Amino acid sequence: MIKSLLLNKSPYMWTAFHIGLGIITTLSRWPFIIWFFFWFSITIVTALRSNTQSFIGKFVALTAYLVSFELLARMCKTAPFIPYETSKYLLILFCGFGLFFTQNKLYRPGLAMVALICPAFLYDLSGLSGFSGLVFNGFAPLGLAIGAAYLGNVKLDLITLNSILRLIWYTALASFSFVFFKTPDFDTINFGLGANFETTGGESSNQVSSVLGLGMVLSFYSWFFRLNFSGHRIGDLIFTALFGFQGLLTFSRGGIFVGVLAIALIYFLSNLNKQSDGKKKIKIPFYYLIIIAVLGLITFQQVDKITGGKLVLRYQGETEGTLIGHKEKNLNVLSTNRFAILMGDLELWQENLIGGVGVGASKYLRTNDRSNPHVEFSRLLAEHGIPGLLYFGIMIYLGFRAYKQKTVPQIKTILIALYLIGLLTSFHSATRTYITPLLIALSTITPINLRNKK
Numbered sequence: 001m002i003k004s005l006l007l008n009k010s011p012y013m014w015t016a017f018h019i020g021l022g023i024i025t026t027l028s029r030w031p032f033i034i035w036f037f038f039w040f041s042i043t044i045v046t047a048l049r050s051n052t053q054s055f056i057g058k059f060v061a062l063t064a065y066l067v068s069f070e071l072l073a074r075m076c077k078t079a080p081f082i083p084y085e086t087s088k089y090l091l092i093l094f095c096g097f098g099l100f101f102t103q104n105k106l107y108r109p110g111l112a113m114v115a116l117i118c119p120a121f122l123y124d125l126s127g128l129s130g131f132s133g134l135v136f137n138g139f140a141p142l143g144l145a146i147g148a149a150y151l152g153n154v155k156l157d158l159i160t161l162n163s164i165l166r167l168i169w170y171t172a173l174a175s176f177s178f179v180f181f182k183t184p185d186f187d188t189i190n191f192g193l194g195a196n197f198e199t200t201g202g203e204s205s206n207q208v209s210s211v212l213g214l215g216m217v218l219s220f221y222s223w224f225f226r227l228n229f230s231g232h233r234i235g236d237l238i239f240t241a242l243f244g245f246q247g248l249l250t251f252s253r254g255g256i257f258v259g260v261l262a263i264a265l266i267y268f269l270s271n272l273n274k275q276s277d278g279k280k281k282i283k284i285p286f287y288y289l290i291i292i293a294v295l296g297l298i299t300f301q302q303v304d305k306i307t308g309g310k311l312v313l314r315y316q317g318e319t320e321g322t323l324i325g326h327k328e329k330n331l332n333v334l335s336t337n338r339f340a341i342l343m344g345d346l347e348l349w350q351e352n353l354i355g356g357v358g359v360g361a362s363k364y365l366r367t368n369d370r371s372n373p374h375v376e377f378s379r380l381l382a383e384h385g386i387p388g389l390l391y392f393g394i395m396i397y398l399g400f401r402a403y404k405q406k407t408v409p410q411i412k413t414i415l416i417a418l419y420l421i422g423l424l425t426s427f428h429s430a431t432r433t434y435i436t437p438l439l440i441a442l443s444t445i446t447p448i449n450l451r452n453k454k
Contacts, residue, residue, distance in 0.1 A: 107152020133360025
């Protein structure tokens with residue numbers, strides 16, 4: 001079973017299985033809990049052998065698989081058996097294990113990020129954050145740093161990287177099927193101009209939209225490069241539309257915006273860089289772009305029709321207040337209050353320039369908006385001060401490193417896409433989900449230039 005899942009030997013079966021896992025979890029959380037801990041035990045055993053090159057790829061793949069089950073665990077309320085913030089604990093646990101037992105050199109920029117992120121865990125100028133505040137705000141960037149320190153010098157080939165992405169896709173597929181079957185009849189939903197919780201399985205629309213957007217990108221990536229994650233290329237294209245369809249229904253725009261940008265990036269980078277044997281450039285057929293654009297337009301129109309024209313208004317930044325003239329459409333309204341949070345964070349940083357206010361404290365000390373952080377960049381400044389600025393600077397450097405990798409174009413393209421998704425998600429959802437820490441950490445791997453053989 002382990003080889004079948006990791007090596008994609010039965011793609012139809014595993015696709016059907018993860019769809020079924022999402023469906024059955026709408027009725028009972030126990031099948032998923034059992035499945036999760038089965039793979040958790042296998043990952044623990046694999047971790048003990050992860051210091052050898054032949055097991056590193058397997059260990060990283062299993063870690064990514066478990067970490068990216070985070071959303072499904074939240075939606076089916078598995079706590080305390082699987083904690084709400086399980087992805088943060090697992091990323092720190094397994095990548096931390098890798099740090100101590102790897103035979104590779106540790107990646108120094110990642111180690112620098114660990115050193116920069118830790119001091120603000122030791123103080124809290126609000127006195128209100130507590131352990132939950134540390135976990136919610138600080139464990140994801142800590143996991144990203146540890147992940148980068150471990151994975152930055154891990155060598156993986158394209159086949160292994162695609163296996164990792166396929167496992168992440170499976171978890172997104174399970175989350176999609178859960179949300180899809182939990183969504184009531186469209187006629188019974190009162191679509192407004194805000195995020196819709198009836199189409200997200202009751203979980204945060206921002207988090208669901210982010211994961212569905214990632215599923216859309218991975219489906220497109222599989223279709224584009226003929227990887228057949230679902231078992232068939234047409235199936236991958238259909239799932240691209242289905243992830244987009246459900247993502248649009250959430251009325252949370254961030255995940256879909258990021259997904260569309262990542263899809264465009266994959267197409268244009270592939271068209272720019274794809275080569276045959278390093279000699280002659282091959283242009284990706286233009287009709288690929290036409291197919292995905294038409295599919296996206298049809299999907300958007302269908303969702304807009306279902307919502308009675310509200311979807312277009314939502315993406316135009318309209319609210320009930322702006323439509324009746326009680327609110328002015330400005331940057332804060334367009335960003336759903338994120339701009340106010342960002343400005344409040346910058347004010348806190350100005351007042352606490354050197355060390356910030358401590359992990360989790362910004363929410364309680366902002367004077368203009370006391371919502372949870374939504375923009376990781378400004379949270380780093382407000383809560384970590386100058387070390388947070390340096391941490392973010394290294395995050396930007398990681399993107400340049402992925403771009404400068406001298407490797408086969410497909411690996412380079414997907415590493416940049418993973419980095420972009422992780423970075424942009426942090427600007428609308430901070431580090432609430434596994435997406436930012438896991439994907440940015442994965443984008444730091446050192447590719448081995450082996451050809452992807454089918």
